Amino acid sequence: MLTIALLALLCASASASAIQARASSYNGEYGGGGGKRFSHSSYQLEGPITALRVRVNTLFIVGLQVRYGTVWSDYVGGSLGDLEEIFLNPGESVIQVSGKYKLYLRKLVFVTDKGRYLSFGKDTGTSFNAVPLYPNTVLRFISGxxxxxxxxxxxxxxTYPSSCSSC
Structure with a gap:
């Protein structure tokens, strides 16, 4: 009898974990293999993405910086070109990212759940379109x-952070 109860408990816990909702997914890496690796994984703990800084020149995406909650990530990339800065509205999230690349990124387009298209760079190269694998999920951080x-x-x-005191 104890064996049957233990087996039933084991099956119930296995079923619960099997139906537990998955939420995280990854798209990329889009572009070339040069440069030094970077990741903003620890910044996502500061809150949702609230702003973007993108430096562009006539041909390429030169640099990136993302604000998570109220904290700006480290800047990655070069210093030449024009710096553009866009703030997301409160509660607005990025739900799609598309762009173009060859050996370097040439174009980035961030699409928000409020219907805004935040476009940077030139329209040339191989296209990519990235969306989350699971519903009701948003862009939480970038790497590259x-x-x-x-x-x-x-x-x-x-998923969008459930609580964010610094947002």
């Missing part, structure tokens, strides 16, 4: 490779 330019980008998706 960078040197004097942004070589490549990876996009990490998960």
């Amino acid at each position: 490779r960078a040197g004097a330019l942004i070589n490549s980008i990876g996009l990490h998706w998960d």
